[in-house]
Structure formats: C-alpha cells, structure tokens
Amino acid sequence: MGTYVVRRVLGMIPMVFLITVFVFLIMHAAPGNAFDAIMNPAIKDIEQLKEQLEHNAGLDQPLWWQYVHWLGLFVTGNWGFSFTHHVPVTDLVGPAIRNTLILGILAEVLTIAVGVPFGILQARNPYGKFDYTSNIVLFCLYSVPFFVFAIFMIYFFAIDLQWFPAQGSTGTGPNAGTLGDHLYHALLPALSLAVVNSTVYSRYTRGSMLDVARKDYVRTARAKGLEEGRVFTKHVFRNGMIPIVTQFGLDFGNMVGGLIITEGIFQYQGMGQLVIDAVNGRDYNVIMATTVLIAIGVLIGNLLADILYAVVDPRIRYD
Amino acid sequence: MSENLLEVRNLKKYFPITAGLLRRTVGHVKAVDDVSFTVKAGETLGIVGESGCGKSTTGRMIMRVLEPTSGQIVFDGQDITKLHGKELRAVRPKFQMVFQDPYASLNPKMGIEEIIAEPLIVNGVSRKQATERVVHLLERVGLRAEDRHRYPHEFSGGQRQRIGIARALALNPKLIVADEAVSALDVSIQSQILNLMMDLKKEFNLSYIFISHNLAVVRHISDRVGVMYLGHMVELADKRSLYANPRHPYTEALLSAAPEPKRQGRRERIILQGDVPSPANPPKGCPFHTRCPKVMDVCKVERPALKEVAPNHLVACHLYS
Amino acid sequence: MAEPLLAIKNLKTYFISKDAEVRAVDGIDIEVQPRQVVCIVGESGCGKSMTSLSIMRLVPKPKGKIVDGEIWFNGRDLLKLSEDEMTDVRGNEISMIFQEPMTALNPVLTIGEQITEVLLRHRKLTKRQALAKAIEMLQFVGVPRASEIVHEYPHQLSGGMRQRVMIAMAMVCEPKLLIADEPTTALDVTIQAQVLELMKKMREDFDTSIILITHDLGVVADMADHVVVMYAGQVVESTDADSLFAEPTHPYTKGLLASIPSLEEEKDVLYSIPGTVPDAAAFPQGCRFADRCPIAQPSCREKMPELREVKPGHFVRCDLV
Numbered sequence: 001m002g003t004y005v006v007r008r009v010l011g012m013i014p015m016v017f018l019i020t021v022f023v024f025l026i027m028h029a030a031p032g033n034a035f036d037a038i039m040n041p042a043i044k045d046i047e048q049l050k051e052q053l054e055h056n057a058g059l060d061q062p063l064w065w066q067y068v069h070w071l072g073l074f075v076t077g078n079w080g081f082s083f084t085h086h087v088p089v090t091d092l093v094g095p096a097i098r099n100t101l102i103l104g105i106l107a108e109v110l111t112i113a114v115g116v117p118f119g120i121l122q123a124r125n126p127y128g129k130f131d132y133t134s135n136i137v138l139f140c141l142y143s144v145p146f147f148v149f150a151i152f153m154i155y156f157f158a159i160d161l162q163w164f165p166a167q168g169s170t171g172t173g174p175n176a177g178t179l180g181d182h183l184y185h186a187l188l189p190a191l192s193l194a195v196v197n198s199t200v201y202s203r204y205t206r207g208s209m210l211d212v213a214r215k216d217y218v219r220t221a222r223a224k225g226l227e228e229g230r231v232f233t234k235h236v237f238r239n240g241m242i243p244i245v246t247q248f249g250l251d252f253g254n255m256v257g258g259l260i261i262t263e264g265i266f267q268y269q270g271m272g273q274l275v276i277d278a279v280n281g282r283d284y285n286v287i288m289a290t291t292v293l294i295a296i297g298v299l300i301g302n303l304l305a306d307i308l309y310a311v312v313d314p315r316i317r318y319d
Numbered sequence: 320m321s322e323n324l325l326e327v328r329n330l331k332k333y334f335p336i337t338a339g340l341l342r343r344t345v346g347h348v349k350a351v352d353d354v355s356f357t358v359k360a361g362e363t364l365g366i367v368g369e370s371g372c373g374k375s376t377t378g379r380m381i382m383r384v385l386e387p388t389s390g391q392i393v394f395d396g397q398d399i400t401k402l403h404g405k406e407l408r409a410v411r412p413k414f415q416m417v418f419q420d421p422y423a424s425l426n427p428k429m430g431i432e433e434i435i436a437e438p439l440i441v442n443g444v445s446r447k448q449a450t451e452r453v454v455h456l457l458e459r460v461g462l463r464a465e466d467r468h469r470y471p472h473e474f475s476g477g478q479r480q481r482i483g484i485a486r487a488l489a490l491n492p493k494l495i496v497a498d499e500a501v502s503a504l505d506v507s508i509q510s511q512i513l514n515l516m517m518d519l520k521k522e523f524n525l526s527y528i529f530i531s532h533n534l535a536v537v538r539h540i541s542d543r544v545g546v547m548y549l550g551h552m553v554e555l556a557d558k559r560s561l562y563a564n565p566r567h568p569y570t571e572a573l574l575s576a577a578p579e580p581k582r583q584g585r586r587e588r589i590i591l592q593g594d595v596p597s598p599a600n601p602p603k604g605c606p607f608h609t610r611c612p613k614v615m616d617v618c619k620v621e622r623p624a625l626k627e628v629a630p631n632h633l634v635a636c637h638l639y640s
Numbered sequence: 641m642a643e644p645l646l647a648i649k650n651l652k653t654y655f656i657s658k659d660a661e662v663r664a665v666d667g668i669d670i671e672v673q674p675r676q677v678v679c680i681v682g683e684s685g686c687g688k689s690m691t692s693l694s695i696m697r698l699v700p701k702p703k704g705k706i707v708d709g710e711i712w713f714n715g716r717d718l719l720k721l722s723e724d725e726m727t728d729v730r731g732n733e734i735s736m737i738f739q740e741p742m743t744a745l746n747p748v749l750t751i752g753e754q755i756t757e758v759l760l761r762h763r764k765l766t767k768r769q770a771l772a773k774a775i776e777m778l779q780f781v782g783v784p785r786a787s788e789i790v791h792e793y794p795h796q797l798s799g800g801m802r803q804r805v806m807i808a809m810a811m812v813c814e815p816k817l818l819i820a821d822e823p824t825t826a827l828d829v830t831i832q833a834q835v836l837e838l839m840k841k842m843r844e845d846f847d848t849s850i851i852l853i854t855h856d857l858g859v860v861a862d863m864a865d866h867v868v869v870m871y872a873g874q875v876v877e878s879t880d881a882d883s884l885f886a887e888p889t890h891p892y893t894k895g896l897l898a899s900i901p902s903l904e905e906e907k908d909v910l911y912s913i914p915g916t917v918p919d920a921a922a923f924p925q926g927c928r929f930a931d932r933c934p935i936a937q938p939s940c941r942e943k944m945p946e947l948r949e950v951k952p953g954h955f956v957r958c959d960l961v
Binding site for chain 3: 369475477505507508509510511513514517532534535536559562574575577578579580581582585588590591594
C-alpha cells in the first residue's frame with residue numbers, strides 16, 4: 001500500500017505540470033491582460049503607462065520565459081501578487097480553500113446521507129409502491145439542472161421564508177466566523193448541489209443492493225440461520241457499498257464543476273468564486289494558483305477514493 | 320509412421336509478476352514450462368490435468384492467441400510461432416477452437432447465420448455460397464436450416480455447443496482445439512456432443528486436441544493422452560497403455576480419484592494430500608514431489624525428464640530411471 | 641424401519657410469474673433415515689436444487705413458492721413453522737453447503753467472522769469462545785494454519801480450502817442433517833476426492849445424515865446409501881445404491897448410466913439420450929420422459945405413470961418395467 005501511494009503521488013507531478021502548461025497557454029491566448037481590466041481608459045499616456053506596468057510584471061518577456069519564471073517562483077512558495085486584489089495570492093487562497101472545503105464536504109455528506117438510505121429503502125421492496133412512486137419523484141428532481149434548483153432554493157428559503165442567507169460565506173455580528181456560522185451559510189448551496197446529486201446515489205445504491213441481495217453468499221447467510229436484519233447489515237450492506245465508494249471517487253471531478261457554479265450563484269467566497277473573478281480580471285497569478293490547487297485537490301480525492309476502495313474491499317490490494 | 324500435423328517443441332509461457340515502485344519483474348508464473356508433443360493427422364490428442372496445470376494456456380498458444388515465451392509450434396510443416404499479420408491470417412483457417420462456454424463465445428447480438436458465416440465472409444466467400452455452407456453445416460451438426468435465423472439465447476447449452484462446432488468447421492480446418500468443450504453440459508447432452516465430434520472427425524478427416532479435466536471423457540475420445548501437472552507434461556502415452564497402466568504417481572492418483580459410476584470392484588483410492596503448489600512458486604525438482612506418495616530424495620533436487628519407458632509411453636518420473 | 645429423520649411428502653415448488661407457472665419440483669416424496677447418505681441425482685433443471693432449497697425454505701422470493709406438501713423433520717412439519725422458528729433450524733439442525741465455495745462465502749468478511757457468526761447465532765458463546773471453537777472446527781476439517789486462516793479472507797484460499805471452510809461452517813453446530821448441493825462440482829478431481837472423504841468422516845463423527853445433490857453418478861456410487869433419481873421435477877427412481885447400479889430400472893436411469901464414458905472399459909459409441917428435457921412451464925400430460933424414451937408406447941403419452949414399488953424398496957415411475 002505504501003509504495004502504491006508513493007507511486008500515485010509521484011504520478012501526479014507530471015500531471016499537475018501538464019495542467020499548468022495548458023492553463024498558462026490558454027490564459028495567454030485570450031485577448032487582453034490584467035491591466036486592460038483595471039486601468040481607467042481616460043488616463044493620459046495610457047499606452048506608455050501600460051507598457052511600463054507590463055514591463056514591471058514581466059509580461060513583455062517571451063511566453064516560455066514567463067512560464068519558467070512563474071514556475072520557479074511558484075515551487076519555492078512565492079505565488080505572487082493578485083493584480084486585482086493587491087494582496088499576496090496566498091492570503092486569498094487560504095480562506096477560499098477553507099470555505100470550499102466546508103461547502104464541498106457538507107454537500108457530499110448531505111448527498112450520501114440522503115441518497116444512500118433512500119436507495120436502501122427502495123431496494124427493500126423492489127417494484128413495490130414506495131419504490132415506484134419515489135422513482136418518479138427522483139427522476140423529476142434528477143432532470144432539473146442543479147443551478148435552476150439553486151435559484152428556487154434562494155427564492156423559497158432565503159427570500160420568501162428568510163430561513164437562510166441568500167449569499168456569502170459568513171455573516172456579521174457576534175457569531176461571524178464561527179463554524180456554526182460557516183455551516184449555516186454553506187447549507188443552502190450545499191443542499192442545492194446535494195438534492196440533485198443524491199438522486200444519482202439512490203439509483204446506484206438501489207441497483208447495487210439488489211445485485212448483492214441475489215449473491216450466493218447472501219443465501220449462505222440465510223442458510224446459517226441469521227435473521228433478516230443481520231443478513232442485511234452484515235452481508236448485503238457492506239458489499240453493496242463497494243460500488244458506491246467507487247462512484248464517490250469519480251464524483252470529485254464532477255463536484256468541482258458544480259461547486260464553481262454554485263459558489264457563483266450564491267456569491268459564496270470560495271475557490272470557485274475566486275476562479276471566476278480571477279478569470280474575469282485576467283488575474284494571472286490567482287488563476288494559476290487556484291487551477292493548480294483544484295487539480296491537486298481532484299487528484300488527491302481520486303487517490304483517497306482508491307484507498308477507501310481497498311479499505312472496504314479486502315480483495316483489492318495495491319502493490 | 321504417419322506425418323505429424325502439429326509439432327510442439329519446448330513450449331513455454333511465463334507470465335511476469337511485478338512488484339515495487341518501478342514495477343520491476345520479481346518472478347514468473349510458469350504457466351507452461353517446457354512442453355513438447357506431436358499430433359498426427361487424423362489423431363486426437365487428449366490433454367488432462369487439474370485447474371492451473373497449463374492445459375488451456377497450451378491450447379491458446381497453439382491457436383496463436385497467446386504469445387509463447389519460447390518454444391516452437393510447427394503446423395503442417397510450417398513454423399507458425401513467429402508468423403504475424405497477413406501470413407498468420409493465411410494459416411489461421413486451418414486451426415480452429417471450440418470453447419467450454421458456448422454462450423460466452425457466441426456474440427448474443429449476432430444471428431446464427433452471421434456467427435457461422437463470419438469467418439467465411441472474412442476469407443472472401445460470397446454471401447450466397449456462405450449461406451449454403453451455413454445450411455450444410457447446421458444440418459451436419461444436428462440443427463435445422465431454419466435455425467440460422469435465430470439468436471444464441473434461443474438455444475439450449477448443447478445446441479449452442481453444436482453452433483460453436485459448426486462455426487469452427489466453417490473453414491475446413493485440419494485441427495480443432497477443444498477446450499473443455501463438453502464440461503458445462505449435462506451427461507446426456509455431453510454424450511451427444513462427443514458422438515458428434517467423433518463422427519465429424521471421420522467425415523472431415525480432422526485432428527483434435529481435446530483439453531479436459533474429465534479423465535473418462537478424454538479416454539473416450541482420444542487416441543493418445545497427455546497428463547499435465549503444474550505446467551509440465553508428466554506422462555504422454557497411447558490411451559490404452561495410459562489408462563491400463565499409468566506410470567506416473569500423479570496419473571495413478573488422478574485415475575483413482577475419479578469416481579466410477581459403479582459399486583462393485585472399485586479401485587483403491589489414492590487421496591493426495593494438500594493442494595497443487597502455486598505456479599508462481601513451483602517446487603524445486605519434480606513439480607509433483609510435494610504431494611507424491613512415492614517421493615524419493617532425488618525428486619526434491621532434480622527435475623525428471625520426459626522419457627520413453629515403454630513403446631509410445633513417455634513418463635517424467637525418477638521411478639523409471 | 642426406524643422413524644425417518646426427514647420425510648418430504650408430495651412437495652411442490654413452483655415459480656409463478658404473470659405468464660407462466662414453472663413446476664420446478666412437482667410432487668416429490670423423499671425419506672432420509674438417521675446417519676443415511678441420500679443422493680439426489682439428475683441433470684440441470686430437474687428440480688434437485690430447488691428441492692434442497694425448499695427443505696431450507698430458501699426458495700428465491702418472490703416468484704418461487706412452495707405450493708403444496710409437507711416436510712417432516714424431527715417430528716415437526718417445517719412448512720408450518722414461523723419464519724423465526726425456521727431461522728432457529730437453519731444452520732443449527734439443518735445446514736447447507738453449496739457448489740461454488742468462492743461465491744458462497746462473503747468476500748469482505750474474514751473466515752473467522754463467517755464461522756463465528758453461526759455460533760453466536762445458535763449457541764450462547766462469547767466471541768472469544770466462538771473463535772476458539774471455529775479454529776477447532778477448521779483443524780478438524782483439515783485446514784492447515786487454522787488459527788491464522790480465521791483472520792484471512794476467502795480469496796486468499798484455494799478452492800478446496802474454501803469448501804473445507806464451508807463444511808466447517810455448516811458442521812460447527814453439529815446439525816442432524818447436512819444438505820450438500822453439488823459440493824465438489826467446481827473442484828478438481830484430486831480435491832473432490834479429499835472433500836468426499838471429509839464428508840464421510842463428518843457422517844461418522846457427528847452422526848449426521850447427508851442429502852447429497854449431484855449430477856455425477858460416479859460421486860453417487862462413491863457416497864450414497866440411497867439414491868433418488870429426478871427428472872423434470874419428479875422422482876423417477878428411488879432405491880438403495882447397490883440395486884440402482886446393479887439393476888437400473890427406469891429407462892432414464894439406464895440411459896444416463898450408458899451415456900457416461902468409462903475410465904476402465906472401452907466403449908466404441910456412447911449411448912446418448914436423444915432430445916432435451918421438456919419445458920417446465922409446459923409439461924406433457926403423460927410421462928415426461930416419453931419423448932426421449934427408447935421403449936415408449938402410445939399409452940405413455942396419455943397417462944402419467946405412478947411411482948410404484950417394483951421390488952421391495954425399489955420404486956420406479958414407469959409402467960413398462
């Protein structure tokens with residue numbers, strides 16, 4: 001297992017490297033740069049000033065030089081300054097990661113906490129009344145795009161009922177910044193992601209449980225005289241969760257896309273919001289830093305899922 | 320002495336085992352380790368052995384669907400071991416395979432006509448001629464001409480095996496490798512297929528390599544029989560000689576362990592202790608020495624060679640040296 | 641004769657779906673005496689496995705259903721017990737082992753967990769005591785390194801070892817009846833011999849009766865005291881093992897025995913029973929074997945023959961013998 005993890009981590013390095021090259025090229029292929037975005041066009045001698053600023057920022061150097069320069073600083077921990085926020089990139093990224101992790105983890109927990117038990121209930125009596133009606137509801141929810149769902153949630157729970165804040169990641173007042181406050185702000189965006197996602201999980205869970213229930217070892221468990229409850233918890237459930245764990249690993253990539261859009265809708269100050277702002281403002285240093293971090297996050301997520309897979313299934317051994 | 324249709328010389332298949340950070344090869348699974356035999360034209364060679372003995376791997380290498388690690392396969396006077404691409408395609412029609420699970424080896428989305436005609440069309444036979452051939456083959460293997468419009472799932476296991484045989488026969492092969500071809504079938508169906516295969520052999524002048532774990536079935540269909548254990552051929556002899564007078568202690572044990580359907584005059588059973596050792600870590604010396612009831616000191620150090628101890632009776636055992 | 645341990649009377653197990661009623665088991669009577677080994681033999685689809693699952697009341701729901709009959713075990717009709725009472729019987733008084741020891745064991749639980757589970761369910765033992773008993777039982781069935789194996793998973797064991805584990809699991813509560821459904825079909829011949837030997841030892845040491853379900857008449861000849869031959873959901877012949885092999889009487893039994901290639905004698909052409917088993921959703925009105933029977937008369941197709949006693953203790957479902 002140890003060598004496996006080391007090999008996987010080593011394998012990530014060229015991957016992250018390629019991603020940075022790719023993002024760097026795309027970023028510079030787009031017209032305009034950070035100064036076009038922030039400079040007042042009414043300034044006198046604007047061209048000269050811009051040239052000066054670009055020279056200071058190294059933007060007049062050849063592209064490869066800029067990339068190597070950036071990479072050299074980046075790996076030594078110097079992630080540069082944000083052109084638009086005028087603070088070091090590291091100061092921006094820290095709280096953003098924290099907020100996104102809170103949102104992401106909450107969304108995953110809700111997804112699984114709703115989806116898996118639902119699937120199990122359906123599998124208990126397949127093609128029964130509950131299975132049938134709940135399937136219709138699930139398919140309806142599944143066919144609603146999650147961002148549409150998010151807007152409905154804001155309308156009902158934030159504006160109409162005023163139970164939750166409509167936007168932001170922290171409030172003001174004495175509770176501001178506490179974990180409870182963070183969770184309170186993350187709940188609505190997390191729910192809007194989780195509801196749609198959990199329909200996928202309940203389908204997977206239902207299918208997986210039904211599949212396992214037909215296995216020979218479940219028959220063996222009954223032949224041993226175990227009661228139905230125990231047959232389920234000890235034999236059906238544990239095996240039925242194995243494909244769910246795999247699905248969970250695959251979800252990391254999907255989740256990132258969903259998070260970026262959700263953070264945008266809820267004006268939630270996380271990585272997604274930061275990426276969107278940085279792209280709009282051509283804030284190169286921020287774009288590069290956030291992209292690298294997201295890429296590493298997804299790769300680590302996949303690795304964790306593979307490790308988890310080996311934990312739940314003793315037949316999986318990495319070497 | 321009649322012409323050898325197939326000569327297999329020192330055939331080996333090692334599968335690498337990798338480990339560590341750089342996936343270095345740390346050992347080999349010796350699935351087939353230095354096996355040699357011949358098949359004469361019109362002859363049936365049976366290969367018996369337990370799971371993991373390398374009998375199927377051997378069959379697949381002869382079919383050229385698995386690359387041998389080393390050794391030589393000479394088919395009809397031509398060394399086919401190194402043939403690739405066009406040259407290989409040119410000889411392929413001459414050797415065909417019948418599999419254990421006819422359902423898994425028939426594409427469920429293809430109609431029977433398509434399944435049997437496919438190899439013909441690929442080899443440039445016209446549609447019309449192909450259909451005629453399919454009808455002829457179906458009738459020959461005991462199905463009806465109309466069956467060509469149906470799909471694999473509409474047939475029983477025995478019928479599917481007939482389809483598999485018809486497909487193998489389509490290109491007029493000289494050699495058919497049958498890998499556990501009747502093992503999945505019920506006894507009454509098994510005998511139908513065995514009889515069919517024996518009839519077809521005469522009619523089409525075929526040679527068979529009949530791979531099976533079932534000693535009685537192998538005895539029935541074969542002219543000569545080879546016994547494999549842990550990648551090695553341990554005994555190879557004419558059927559009568561092998562079954563009446565098994566020389567290798569493993570063959571003896573295998574024969575005694577297979578239960579005969581009779582109550583009187585059953586032979587004394589030799590119960591071997593333990594399991595077959597892993598081919599990734601085979602024992603030194605004779606591969607069978609860990610379970611052999613007649614083991615001697617020499618068996619633990621030196622591997623016995625396959626030698627002729629009686630006319631047409633080859634054994635790899637130190638008892639006979 | 642003494643009071644039988646198990647008496648199945650007119651058992652009918654059907655699979656009922658919207659458009660068909662499949663009569664998997666269609667009115668069978670079987671008795672098992674204490675310490676007796678009864679073999680139920682027949683080909684796939686004859687209802688032998690459904691018979692065993694019916695005794696355990698584990699017929700696949702919701703389609704499978706026991707529609708009629710009585711199963712008397714130790715003075716109680718199992719079909720009248722509540723589900724709770726039945727779980728007390730399973731694994732305790734009657735236990736079962738299956739064909740595929742790989743799929744019959746839970747891949748994510750250790751061997752120890754799977755064996756102790758039975759003990760914790762049926763005996764008042766602590767976990768530690770149960771584990772000690774499990775190790776003892778594994779040693780008893782010949783599993784080496786038992787105290788380590790309890791912490792290992794099924795995939796780490798060989799096929800033969802897995803079946804020993806299954807037997808240990810089934811025997812750990814010392815049941816009065818062991819039902820073994822094709823316990824050696826997936827195993828190699830030499831391993832099969834070991835497992836059959838082990839089952840004989842279980843009968844000797846625990847006074848357990850055994851119902852052995854198999855398609856292999858060789859295994860029957862080796863193990864059986866009494867033999868029940870099933871065909872298309874019915875018992876067609878039932879007698880003690882010696883007379884079955886000495887005087888097979890039903891044409892189906894005779895045909896089966898003649899279809900098996902022999903290890904010891906040369907048969908030029910195997911007998912083969914023509915045709916296939918009738919569809920269990922549409923059995924003919926008369927004798928179900930009539931279409932494949934070499935001696936069938938027109939009368940056979942009109943009326944279903946009764947199972948009648950042709951000699952003391954020898955029952956045959958055929959009017960012509």
